[in-house]
Amino acid sequence: MKFHVNRDVFSEAVSFAVKLLPQRTTQPILSGVLLDASDGALILSSFDYEVSSRTEISAEVDEPGTALVSGRLLADIASRLPNAPVMFSTDDGKIAVSCGSAKFTLLSMPVEEYPTLPHVEDRTGVLPAEDFAAAVSQVAVAASRDDVTPVITGVQLEVGDNSLSLVATDRYRVAVREIDWDSGSGSAQGTTALIPARTLSEIGKTFAHSGTIAVSIVHSDDRELIAFSADKKTVTSLLIKGNFPPVKRLFPEVVDNYAVINTAELIEATRRVSLVLEREAALRFSFSIDGLTLEAAGSEQAQASETIDAHLHGDDTVVSLKPSFLLDGLGAVHSEFVRISFTKTENPNKPGPVLITSQSSKEQPGADNYKYLLQPNLLLR
Amino acid sequence: MSKQDGSGRQVTVDPSDDLTATILHVDMDAFFASVELLEHPELVGKPVIVGHRSSRSVVTAATYEARKYGVNSAMPMSIALRRCPQAIVLEPHFERYTHFSKRVMGLLGEVTPLVEPLSIDEAFLDVAGARRLLGTPWQIGTRLRERVFADTGLHCSVGAASTKFVAKLASSRAKPDGLLVVPRAETLAFLHPQPVTALWGVGGKSEEQLQRLGLRTVGDVAHVPIDALRRALGPANAARLHELAWGRDARVIELGRDEKSVGHETTFETDVTDAVVLHRELLRLSDAVGARLRRAGVQARTVSLKLRFEDFTTISRSRTLGEPTDLGKRIYEEARALYDAASQGGRAVRLIGVRGEGLSGAVASLGLWDDDEQWREVEGAVDAIGSRFGAGIVRPAALLGETPRRRISGGDD
Numbered sequence: 001m002k003f004h005v006n007r008d009v010f011s012e013a014v015s016f017a018v019k020l021l022p023q024r025t026t027q028p029i030l031s032g033v034l035l036d037a038s039d040g041a042l043i044l045s046s047f048d049y050e051v052s053s054r055t056e057i058s059a060e061v062d063e064p065g066t067a068l069v070s071g072r073l074l075a076d077i078a079s080r081l082p083n084a085p086v087m088f089s090t091d092d093g094k095i096a097v098s099c100g101s102a103k104f105t106l107l108s109m110p111v112e113e114y115p116t117l118p119h120v121e122d123r124t125g126v127l128p129a130e131d132f133a134a135a136v137s138q139v140a141v142a143a144s145r146d147d148v149t150p151v152i153t154g155v156q157l158e159v160g161d162n163s164l165s166l167v168a169t170d171r172y173r174v175a176v177r178e179i180d181w182d183s184g185s186g187s188a189q190g191t192t193a194l195i196p197a198r199t200l201s202e203i204g205k206t207f208a209h210s211g212t213i214a215v216s217i218v219h220s221d222d223r224e225l226i227a228f229s230a231d232k233k234t235v236t237s238l239l240i241k242g243n244f245p246p247v248k249r250l251f252p253e254v255v256d257n258y259a260v261i262n263t264a265e266l267i268e269a270t271r272r273v274s275l276v277l278e279r280e281a282a283l284r285f286s287f288s289i290d291g292l293t294l295e296a297a298g299s300e301q302a303q304a305s306e307t308i309d310a311h312l313h314g315d316d317t318v319v320s321l322k323p324s325f326l327l328d329g330l331g332a333v334h335s336e337f338v339r340i341s342f343t344k345t346e347n348p349n350k351p352g353p354v355l356i357t358s359q360s361s362k363e364q365p366g367a368d369n370y371k372y373l374l375q376p377n378l379l380l381r
Numbered sequence: 382m383s384k385q386d387g388s389g390r391q392v393t394v395d396p397s398d399d400l401t402a403t404i405l406h407v408d409m410d411a412f413f414a415s416v417e418l419l420e421h422p423e424l425v426g427k428p429v430i431v432g433h434r435s436s437r438s439v440v441t442a443a444t445y446e447a448r449k450y451g452v453n454s455a456m457p458m459s460i461a462l463r464r465c466p467q468a469i470v471l472e473p474h475f476e477r478y479t480h481f482s483k484r485v486m487g488l489l490g491e492v493t494p495l496v497e498p499l500s501i502d503e504a505f506l507d508v509a510g511a512r513r514l515l516g517t518p519w520q521i522g523t524r525l526r527e528r529v530f531a532d533t534g535l536h537c538s539v540g541a542a543s544t545k546f547v548a549k550l551a552s553s554r555a556k557p558d559g560l561l562v563v564p565r566a567e568t569l570a571f572l573h574p575q576p577v578t579a580l581w582g583v584g585g586k587s588e589e590q591l592q593r594l595g596l597r598t599v600g601d602v603a604h605v606p607i608d609a610l611r612r613a614l615g616p617a618n619a620a621r622l623h624e625l626a627w628g629r630d631a632r633v634i635e636l637g638r639d640e641k642s643v644g645h646e647t648t649f650e651t652d653v654t655d656a657v658v659l660h661r662e663l664l665r666l667s668d669a670v671g672a673r674l675r676r677a678g679v680q681a682r683t684v685s686l687k688l689r690f691e692d693f694t695t696i697s698r699s700r701t702l703g704e705p706t707d708l709g710k711r712i713y714e715e716a717r718a719l720y721d722a723a724s725q726g727g728r729a730v731r732l733i734g735v736r737g738e739g740l741s742g743a744v745a746s747l748g749l750w751d752d753d754e755q756w757r758e759v760e761g762a763v764d765a766i767g768s769r770f771g772a773g774i775v776r777p778a779a780l781l782g783e784t785p786r787r788r789i790s791g792g793d794d
Contacts, residue, residue, distance in 0.1 A: 146703060148701060148702065149703035169749070171749060171750070172747075250750065350747055375747050
């Protein structure tokens with residue numbers, strides 16, 4: 001194998017190929033990046049049986065062939081090469097990389113032992129990359145990080161009529177957003193896919209500036225996976241098995257009792273007042289016509305409170321919320337103001353959840369349809 | 382405290398609906414002497430001293446009748462017999478005291494796993510979490526005293542308050558055979574008239590120093606400028622006494638390192654290989670563990686299974702749950718899965734046990750939904766029926782036809 005590539009193009013391709021590789025792997029061979037040179041093109045790919053990445057760049061190929069090298073090492077080298085064309089050649093199990101006056105010799109791992117990447121053909125639909133990246137970052141905050149219950153460590157994608165909804169929950173909160181989706185000539189409505197939140201977050205960032213992303217969801221007997229591709233880049237991920245809880249029905253239809261607050265002010269005040277809280281403790285939020293008062297009972301040594309402006313519609317309301325959960329929602333609304341709505345409940349042992357949505361001004365609800373539902377704690381006094 | 386003869390006794394007779402006095406101090410009345418009297422019922426009501434009848438030995442314990450003559454524990458026997466010549470002296474039997482202590486601590490453990498034994502005959506309990514199922518601290522204390530007497534024939538006194546210090550003081554004031562509830566709002570009214578010796582750690586020298594400052598009651602100590610206390614007692618002691626005198630005592634119930642679990646186990650009369658029988662036993666044990674968790678108002682994060690095979694090899698396996706639970710059904714599901722994975726092809730089992738570990742108090746954060754909501758209602762209803770008509774009245778269908786058996790052993794060890 002022997003080829004020349006542009007340094008910047010190569011460096012970008014390697015960093016894409018290794019991004020989803022696990023930090024540690026049980027089989028060293030899975031930490032490699034497969035280089036496949038043929039017909040004026042170089043294909044770089046990685047696969048750890050869960051997630052695969054594959055990209056194609058143009059290259060001047062003198063001699064076609066394949067090689068498998070350590071992904072992290074190759075990415076480190078590629079990012080520090082001098083500004084000159086890069087030349088690769090293999091010789092007797094060694095890979096020689098030269099760029100300007102810099103030369104590296106790397107050990108090639110056995111290509112024949114490397115697993116075949118999953119190949120996905122049928123396209124399920126396409127979606128706008130920028131909205132998708134934003135939606136993933138807004139929703140993934142609510143996913144559980146506890147591997148004890150795998151189904152809620154994922155983000156659930158549900159194809160609707162010209163829309164795709166993303167849902168995540170950790171039992172304490174649920175985040176949902178819908179974005180545009182085009183199934184093309186086919187009908188994919190009702191198709192679902194549950195993807196590990198960590199993987200999906202990386203995928204969102206990777207494709208954020210790619211225009212549109214093509215998505216393929218495969219549910220067959222032997223495999224369940226999803227593929228995202230754009231710009232000659234493809235990422236696949238195995239789906240999490242199991243049924244995602246039907247959390248969408250937890251959202252209320254209409255809520256008359258709500259308050260509108262400046263998002264940045266609420267974030268600042270919440271961070272300040274929660275300084276005196278013990279870990280896992282909740283803040284008390286009292287909404288009235290005079291504004292919103294935040295109170296932290298804290299310990300014997302320290303208490304704190306602060307009052308900020310709030311425009312309350314409906315009854316005075318007091319809720320107890322865990323500050324980190326609230327901050328996750330506030331950080332995800334992406335709007336100058338935020339609407340906090342109070343749902344009613346019949347259950348005396350469980351306060352009604354609060355709903356956080358965006359608000360572009362004091363009067364005007366936000367244009368996106370992001371919703372973050374949070375379960376308050378019991379009021380202790 | 383000072384005289385230990387029951388004079389100046391204070392008790393709460395009427396049911397108190399106060400919910401703030403959630404720390405209970407349980408203290409056996411004249412424990413060693415009472416245990417000895419179980420063997421000598423004819424001596425009840427007479428002055429009895431426990432100890433060796435030699436002039437060089439000391440009094441181990443004395444009944445309240447003997448204490449009225451000025452006999453106290455740790456007093457030289459010669460002085461005790463001079464004060465109360467008609468006293469009957471009994472030899473101590475320490476193994477009996479240990480036996481009864483364990484039985485009493487076991488009964489306390491049925492109220493809540495949050496038990497902190499202080500010595501052989503006294504312990505603190507935190508019943509804040511047990512309120513919903515067992516009622517007010519007054520009800521819990523009353524029932525506990527009845528239960529201890531019914532099971533052992535021994536009397537105990539219980540003090541209930543919002544802090545350990547006041548609870549211990551309350552039990553000493555309730556003695557003998559009494560219950561005193563000191564609601565948080567009445568703490569200072571109860572505390573301030575008490576003599577300074579009522580303060581934890583005051584006696585001998587420090588008592589003298591306080592007397593020299595003219596401080597005779599806890600209220601005096603509370604109101605004296607803390608600088609004056611510092612000069613007399615040093616900064617650390619002064620601060621501590623000042624806090625105690627205002628009824629402030631932040632100490633919580635401390636459990637032994639391995640006591641944060643609730644478990645039950647069964648040793649079979651003959652070894653069992655039948656998985657159906659073992660599953661059924663797991664269901665029964667899991668239900669018992671769940672009921673105890675609920676009664677204590679705590680939840681377990683980890684379920685562990687213990688298996689002892691016919692050759693006495695013992696294994697234990699545990700699994701951590703996504704959400705802490707107090708439900709027998711959830712515990713059973715995990716215990717059964719653990720058994721199925723560990724059964725080693727149906728080897729004969731001699732002992733099987735289920736334990737809930739990683740206990741925590743009431744749920745920190747409420748979930749938006751609860752998969753076990755219906756089961757929670759079912760098991761809550763079973764608890765309610767059990768507490769009125771006796772445990773085991775309502776059981777899972779798989780356990781019907783069995784008579785409630787007395788071969789469960791186990792506890793908070």
